Amino acid sequence: MLFHRRRGWEIPERLATPESVVVSRRGLGIAAGAGLLAAAGPARAQWPFSAAKVVEAPRAPLVSTKNEKFTPGRALTDEAEATSYNNFYEFGMSKSVIAAAQALKPDPWSVEFAGMTGKPGKIGLEDILKRVSLEERVYRHRCVEAWAMTVPWVGFPLSELVKMGEPKAGTKYVVFTTLADDKTMPGLHQSFYPWPYTEGVTMAEAGNDLSFIAVGMYGKTLPKQNGAPMRLVLPWKYGFKSAKSIVKVTFTDKRPVSFWEALQDSEYGFWANVNPEVPHPRWSQARERLLGSDEMVKTQIWNGYGEFVAAMYDDLKKERLFA
Ligand SMILES: Nc1nc2c(c(=O)[nH]1)N[C@H]1C(S)=C(S)[C@@H](COP(=O)(O)O)O[C@H]1N2
Numbered sequence: 636m637l638f639h640r641r642r643g644w645e646i647p648e649r650l651a652t653p654e655s656v657v658v659s660r661r662g663l664g665i666a667a668g669a670g671l672l673a674a675a676g677p678a679r680a681q682w683p684f685s686a687a688k689v690v691e692a693p694r695a696p697l698v699s700t701k702n703e704k705f706t707p708g709r710a711l712t713d714e715a716e717a718t719s720y721n722n723f724y725e726f727g728m729s730k731s732v733i734a735a736a737q738a739l740k741p742d743p744w745s746v747e748f749a750g751m752t753g754k755p756g757k758i759g760l761e762d763i764l765k766r767v768s769l770e771e772r773v774y775r776h777r778c779v780e781a782w783a784m785t786v787p788w789v790g791f792p793l794s795e796l797v798k799m800g801e802p803k804a805g806t807k808y809v810v811f812t813t814l815a816d817d818k819t820m821p822g823l824h825q826s827f828y829p830w831p832y833t834e835g836v837t838m839a840e841a842g843n844d845l846s847f848i849a850v851g852m853y854g855k856t857l858p859k860q861n862g863a864p865m866r867l868v869l870p871w872k873y874g875f876k877s878a879k880s881i882v883k884v885t886f887t888d889k890r891p892v893s894f895w896e897a898l899q900d901s902e903y904g905f906w907a908n909v910n911p912e913v914p915h916p917r918w919s920q921a922r923e924r925l926l927g928s929d930e931m932v933k934t935q936i937w938n939g940y941g942e943f944v945a946a947m948y949d950d951l952k953k954e955r956l957f958a
């Protein structure tokens with residue numbers, strides 16, 4: 636596929652790619668206002684790729700059953716857009732990581748169960764796939780940077796993976812650790828980031844109907860840049876919760892501190908549920924830009940999935956649920 640031209644850089648991305656600004660402040664010791672230019676330095680190191688033709692690994696077709704329960708109410712994003720405008724910091728800080736990400740080796744792959752598990756150790760992805768039936772679900776995805784896409788994911792409920800790990804009584808959280816291979820991932824050399832990328836959810840969230848492990852999108856296996864061979868999809872939360880290229884699942888009774896939270900807790904909290912009325916400290920979350928059309932549309936609370944998820948938070952009103 637031809638590498639993608641980039642559409643206009645509107646706010647807030649142009650002004651404040653959140654992660655980059657954090658880096659400039661923390662890592663490079665530069666004032667926030669000057670952050671973007673400074674942060675563009677490391678990101679640009681990847682950019683020679685962007686003009687070149689990228690040869691992507693072929694993706695195998697996946698057979699799945701359509702699950703129509705979660706209608707997106709929006710047109711699908713073009714596959715070419717959703718698979719070429721990415722956040723995958725292990726491969727660089729720009730959106731153009733498609734070329735660098737081709738170094739990822741998703742096959743063979745295994746996932747390790749750790750912590751309060753009755754099944755400690757690794758399980759191969761092919762063994763996981765033997766024990767689930769694949770379904771296709773179209774979900775809206777809302778990045779904290781205020782862009783959005785609508786994607787047909789192929790995968791299985793996260794609750795199935797949790798069951799395979801046999802969490803022990805008293806488990807409160809599920810933590811996802813993603814691949815950190817400094818030979819293939821140039822982003823890992825940015826040592827001010829708290830690698831490896833980790834994310835976590837409560838057991839209740841992990842058991843929610845919407846929580847999904849994707850192994851494919853658009854009817855085929857996942858592209859490397861989208862988190863091959865398996866990633867999380869939590870459509871009512873900001874996109875950074877949806878960890879890519881998962882290698883470890885840990886059951887614990889202690890709330891984890893995830894990657895972005897460790898970097899900048901005031902901007903990226905544990906819960907990170909979508910809410911248009913709670914602005915990011917540096918920009919509004921009221922609207923979002925649709926990849927492809929660049930249309931600006933209103934953001935919905937819980938990203939529009941309130942009927943499935945809001946009740947989980949009834950007793951948690953004192954928590955910072957939305958940022
Ligand atoms: N391992 C890993 N997972 C990650 C990220 C990342 O940098 N590394 N970025 C997150 C962010 S901020 C978003 S918006 C989504 C982007 O997924 P996409 O590139 O498939 O659109 O992946 C999330 N998962």
Ligand SMILES: [Mo]
Binds near residue numbers: 722777778875
């Ligand atoms: Mo994101």
